[in-house]
Amino acid sequence: MKHILEADSIQLEFDNRKILSDIYIKFETGKITGLIGRNGQGKTCLMQIIYGSLKCERSIRINKINQPKTFQIPELLMYLPQFNFIPKRLSLKRIFNDFELDYSLFEKRFPEFASKYNSSINNLSGGEHRLVELYIIVKSKSQFAMLDEPFTHLSPIQIEKVIELLKEEKSNKGILLTDHMFNHVTEICDDIYLLVNGKTHFIKNMEEIEKLGYTKLESIQ
Amino acid sequence: MSFWKNDFRSFAGIFWLKIITLALTYYFINSDKSKEFYYYQNLGVSKITLWVTTLIIDLSIFLFLIFVAQTLK
DSSP: OOOOEEEEEEEEEEEEEEEOBBBEEEEEEOOOOEEEEETSSSSHHHHHHHHSSSEEEEEETTTTEEEETGGGGGEEEEESSSSSOSOOOHHHHHHHHHOOOHHHHHHHHGGTTTTTTTGGGSOOOHHHHHHHHHHHHHHHSEEEEEETTTTOOOOOOHHHHHHHHHHHTTTTTTEEEOSSHHHHHHHOOSSEEEEEEEEEEEESSSHHHTTTOOOOOHHHH | OOOIIIIIHHHHHHHHHHHHHHHHHHHOOOHHSGGGGGHHTTTTTOHHHHHHHHHHHHHEEEEEEEEHHHHHH
16 A cells, blocks of 8 residues: 655744755655755754654644654654664664564575674674664564665665665655765665755756755766 | 651652652763664654653652561661
8 A cells, every 4th residue: 555654834943043944745655765965954853853753843644644743653654863773782682573573584685694683783883783773664564764874884785785675665665765875865766855945855857956056966977 | 657757857868869860860861862762762662651661660669668678677
């Protein structure tokens, strides 16, 4: 079944400075939606507002039904923050049990975790730690997932595998992601929104990205 | 009866000390471990649920131990 999450009417101010004011963003089952923007434009704030952990005026609708407390219902929406969020003392066994995921499938996809079922997350490298966090958010049973800088700390091989995972998983859920690795974002995203001066712009062609001052296309080709 | 006559002042002192340490715990956990709340939120457990449960259990153990100490005295 196809699900659609829409967010708009968002007003966010810090110290009388408008951070977000003219927002419309939509993500849906079967698509990976990218949110790009320069540093400090409010991408993370927007994700936290949609998730509900940052309070402000907002309207979040799932399948046209208002959802004021999305963060209280993991079956609807899960969120990967840009920092490590799993308590360091927890073992992989405990984490996979908590999220009701099959470790053998994870191990099959990422063989480097073969002997680490009983290891605590604290004993993993930065890349492995991020991979576990990303995997549990992407594979858990929810209608939507938001990923804030999912490729941070990952090696090129891990990124390739993650891209494969996201492409597979988008048939089960709507995915919104933000990352500065522009090439990867454009490679996997079906839709892209650019956040500039508190407003979202739906990108119809790559030239718009340059016109809106996010990047120079010649520098990324 | 003797508790209210003789020991209430020391209980009140210990009780307020307990409240102060709980407030400090609340403050430091919220500032040092705030990122880890996302783990529980992704499991559907809100911050409020975590805190209310923890504080009720902690205070109950405290009151139970005070009661045991008073009984054994």
